Amino acid sequence: MNFDALPRTDDAAQARLHARLVADAEREGLLDVAYRTVDTPVGSLLLAATPLGLVRVAYETVGHDAALAQLADTVSPRILAAPRRLDATARQLDEYFAGRRTAFDVPLDLRLATDFRRSVLVHLRDIGYGRTESYAQVAEAVGNPRAVRAVGSACATNPVPVVVPCHRVIKSDGSLGRYTGSPQAKQTLLGLEAA
Amino acid sequence: MVLRVCRAVLGPDDAEDAWSETFLAALKAYPDLPPDANVEAWLVTVAHRKAIDGWRADRRRPVAVAEVPDRGRATEWHGDLWDALRELPHKQRLAVAYHHLAGLPYREIAAITGGSADAARRAAADGIKRLRATYTGEETA
Numbered sequence: 001m002n003f004d005a006l007p008r009t010d011d012a013a014q015a016r017l018h019a020r021l022v023a024d025a026e027r028e029g030l031l032d033v034a035y036r037t038v039d040t041p042v043g044s045l046l047l048a049a050t051p052l053g054l055v056r057v058a059y060e061t062v063g064h065d066a067a068l069a070q071l072a073d074t075v076s077p078r079i080l081a082a083p084r085r086l087d088a089t090a091r092q093l094d095e096y097f098a099g100r101r102t103a104f105d106v107p108l109d110l111r112l113a114t115d116f117r118r119s120v121l122v123h124l125r126d127i128g129y130g131r132t133e134s135y136a137q138v139a140e141a142v143g144n145p146r147a148v149r150a151v152g153s154a155c156a157t158n159p160v161p162v163v164v165p166c167h168r169v170i171k172s173d174g175s176l177g178r179y180t181g182s183p184q185a186k187q188t189l190l191g192l193e194a195a
Numbered sequence: 196m197v198l199r200v201c202r203a204v205l206g207p208d209d210a211e212d213a214w215s216e217t218f219l220a221a222l223k224a225y226p227d228l229p230p231d232a233n234v235e236a237w238l239v240t241v242a243h244r245k246a247i248d249g250w251r252a253d254r255r256r257p258v259a260v261a262e263v264p265d266r267g268r269a270t271e272w273h274g275d276l277w278d279a280l281r282e283l284p285h286k287q288r289l290a291v292a293y294h295h296l297a298g299l300p301y302r303e304i305a306a307i308t309g310g311s312a313d314a315a316r317r318a319a320a321d322g323i324k325r326l327r328a329t330y331t332g333e334e335t336a
Contacts, residue, residue, distance in 0.1 A: 001323045003296060005276035006199050013198060017211060021218050030222045077225050 022082040032076035034085035037064065040097050041192075042185040045162070047086045047093075050075060053107030054089055057160045059181035074112065093162065099192065102129035104163045112159035116147070120154035127168045130193040134172040156180055162189065196297060197238050203292040205246055206277050217242040239297050240307050243289075279330035286310075287322030294319045 025031040035048040046064040048056040048071055058067035072079055088106050095101035110118050119142050127133050139151045155166040156178050167189040171177045179186035197217060201210035220241050280288055293304045301312040
């Protein structure tokens with residue numbers, strides 16, 4: 001028996017149904033995590049948001065699938081590709097990479113960072129565009145001058161890089177130090193901001 | 196897969212409603228799904244329940260609907276195959292769709308539709324035999 005008249009895949013119908021599912025899920029409060037990707041000079045970035053705000057920005061080097069799997073485990077498995085919730089973030093990233101934006105204005109959901117790391121991230125938002133601080137300066141600023149290594153870990157595990165500028169934290173000797181994306185990505189971001 | 200099964204069971208128009216309701220229900224239930232669950236069988240089971248809801252609603256609906264409102268969907272496949280599937284007895288259509296399109300074993304089909312695995316096997320075989328007689332798609336393709 002030949003069922004070829006019933007297409008195995010039907011992209012138009014799937015796109016229509018996906019959009020409808022996103023709208024239904026949003027209306028019923030079931031869209032716990034919405035995500036999309038954006039292309040940038042530092043590669044494709046995965047953006048994910050809860051109803052509270054941006055929860056994850058992931059570099060390709062980290063792996064988009066790995067980041068989504070982590071969100072499913074730690075936030076909720078109710079995850080859908082739903083670009084609209086991330087429109088503002090995507091637009092602001094475009095402007096940032098075009099050199100037309102120096103600060104991000106989107107709500108954040110920092111639940112993936114635990115207490116100390118969250119306090120570091122909050123401080124990072126105060127390091128202005130084009131400026132840098134050393135890991136030691138950040139440790140001092142968050143009231144724990146001996147926690148230099150912990151600050152390094154907080155930066156390396158920043159769940160929302162670029163938007164929360166962990167790339168602006170460098171070593172005391174001026175070398176770049178670790179970065180969640182790649183050393184080249186950190187260089188690119190700092191170069192963009194220095195221009 | 197689920198859309199294909201819904202289309203075979205419900206036809207081009209109602210299939211999309213069933214698909215949407217199935218995945219919305221899946222989204223609701225997802226966190227409680229056991230990690231070793233057979234997701235495809237489970238989705239077909241949910242779709243089946245949604246389809247039953249649909250048939251019940253159909254019976255309450257006024258019979259003569261002169262014109263179905265155009266919802267801008269499902270122009271992709273109409274025609275001979277659906278005409279032939281629609282003519283099958285209900286049990287045969289389900290068994291054909293769940294076995295030949297969803298790939299479920301008869302044992303699981305029986306769990307979804309009720310009855311025995313043997314009855315599901317017979318219903319699928321009878322359905323296919325009848326389809327071969329009424330649907331000429333494969334000869335002309």
